[in-house]
Amino acid sequence: MNIRGLNFEFTETSSHVELAAAMHQQCFSKPWDEASFHSAMNIPGTVLVLASEKSVPVAFLVYRYSEPEAEILTLGVLPAVRQRSIAGALLDQGRLYLQERDVDTLWLEVSSRNKAALCLYKSQGFKETGRRKGYYQDGGKKEDAIIMKQIFSTSNLRIDKRKT
Numbered sequence: 001m002n003i004r005g006l007n008f009e010f011t012e013t014s015s016h017v018e019l020a021a022a023m024h025q026q027c028f029s030k031p032w033d034e035a036s037f038h039s040a041m042n043i044p045g046t047v048l049v050l051a052s053e054k055s056v057p058v059a060f061l062v063y064r065y066s067e068p069e070a071e072i073l074t075l076g077v078l079p080a081v082r083q084r085s086i087a088g089a090l091l092d093q094g095r096l097y098l099q100e101r102d103v104d105t106l107w108l109e110v111s112s113r114n115k116a117a118l119c120l121y122k123s124q125g126f127k128e129t130g131r132r133k134g135y136y137q138d139g140g141k142k143e144d145a146i147i148m149k150q151i152f153s154t155s156n157l158r159i160d161k162r163k164t
């Protein structure tokens with residue numbers, strides 16, 4: 001499907017783990033390697049979404065669903081194309097895919113120090129439901145994990161299904 005110049009590809013197989021691992025490395029200080037992607041994709045209900053612009057992959061999203069709930073496992077946009085609403089578009093498309101599979105609640109966990117991700121999730125309508133104190137270790141520093149949830153409703157949909 002093509003939205004705002006972005007093309008989205010969904011897979012529940014390991015077909016793109018090499019590419020996903022290479023992109024993950026550009027987005028995280030502790031990246032998932034190919035083996036991690038293989039392990040994740042081997043669990044039923046795990047979906048990898050790749051967003052491409054002019055045929056160049058620019059972002060990825062991995063989530064796992066078991067209706068009526070799903071959880072985001074990882075999400076990243078390549079540094080050169082950030083703050084252009086690509087992550088928002090990826091989450092919009094991911095939500096449509098989940099709604100078609102009778103999922104109505106999406107969960108995630110994010111570090112309290114990840115300002116960009118917190119801005120993204122708040123602007124997407126996620127609400128904080130809890131915290132795990134000192135859950136992440138970054139060098140010598142401990143960071144809280146913020147647990148967030150979104151319950152889907154038609155108002156969460158920024159993209160009209162008929163246009164996809």
Ligand SMILES: CC(C)(COP(=O)(O)OP(=O)(O)OC[C@H]1O[C@@H](n2cnc3c(N)ncnc32)[C@H](O)[C@@H]1OP(=O)(O)O)[C@@H](O)C(=O)NCCC(=O)NCCS
Nearest residue numbers: 075076077082083084085086087088110116117119120123
């Ligand atoms: C977090 C991340 C996915 C955001 O991707 P993005 O494509 O730049 O996000 P968007 O452009 O869709 O921005 C969505 C919202 O967040 C805001 N935002 C994004 N990055 C921001 C930043 N660095 N500072 C302040 N606000 C920011 C945008 O202004 C936008 O707000 P709006 O909807 O009110 O206009 C990207 O920064 C990234 O890949 N980071 C590294 C990996 C990571 O942390 N993943 C999340 C793990 S939980």
